[in-house]
Amino acid sequence: MLLTRLILTSITVVVSYLVFKWIFKIIEKSVERLGKELQMRNTIRFFLGLIIAVIAIMVILDIWDLNLAPMLAGVGIGGLVVGLALQEPLSNFFSGVFLLISRAIKEGEAVEAGGISGTVEVVNLNHTVIRTWDGRKAMIPNKTVWNDKIIHFWPSNVRRQEITVGVPYSANLRKVVEIFQKALEDEETVEKDPVPAIIFSAFNSSSIDFIIRFWVNRDNYFEGVKRLAFRIKEYLEREGISIPFPQLDVHFDDDFLRVWERESDKNKS
Secondary structure (H helix, E strand, O other): HHHHHHHHHHHHHHHHHHHHHHHHHHHHHHHHHOOOOOOHHHHOOOOOOOHHHHHHHHHHHHHOOOOHHHHHHHHHHHHHHHHHHHHHHHHHHHHHHHHHHHHHOOOEEEEEEEEEEEEHHHHHHHHEEEEEEEOOOEEHHHHHHHHHEEOOOOOOEEEEEEEEEOEEEEEEEOHHHHHHHHHHOOOOOOOOOOOEEEEEEEEEOOEEEEEEEEEEEHHHHHHHHHHHHHHHHHHHHHHHOOOOOOOOOOOOHHHHHHHHHHHHHHHHH
């Protein structure tokens, strides 16, 4: 009898695993036939495995003639304690379900959730796993993610960048703007739609500042800024316009100069 139960338990485990692999493969192929990419792959795999595992455990309990109802009924007041202890995990579980249903976050997306920025790896039973920009792995409770603001860094395939450029007061500002426009037109990594913008910023102490706002593709997010900055500097220098650095003019009045010269003469003597 014991051997039979062990064999049936082993068969249940193996069949459950094969059913899990089979169902997941069917889901993948069904999505491929629709010409789409399977979203939330790790999360779907996790919850599918959880459902099949629960069913397998119920079958195994039946094989071993184990009935948990009397045991749970006999717990008494302990059930209340367990219920209170499970309040937070259950809250995280249902928050995770809401995240999946609402598609508030998806695997592979660059987001900020729960105060953490990075790429979503998986939404688990209790936590959302985010890989931060510096390679750390953050596990944020689903309740925190659901209740906090979620920022999607790439809701589309393009995103805006900006560069602040200062030019000297002696420069012809109309010519400067023409140079900026030429650099934006010539730079391949800058998207032409939406149209870039050149905005006057301020009359600063050492320069007249402009803000150049432009859009780049996700793959060119950092490279586009660098290449445009190089091109702008090159075009400005070609026209004899230098980017100024902070300068401080110090003026001495005549009384100070006379005292300074008198003291210098004394030191020489």
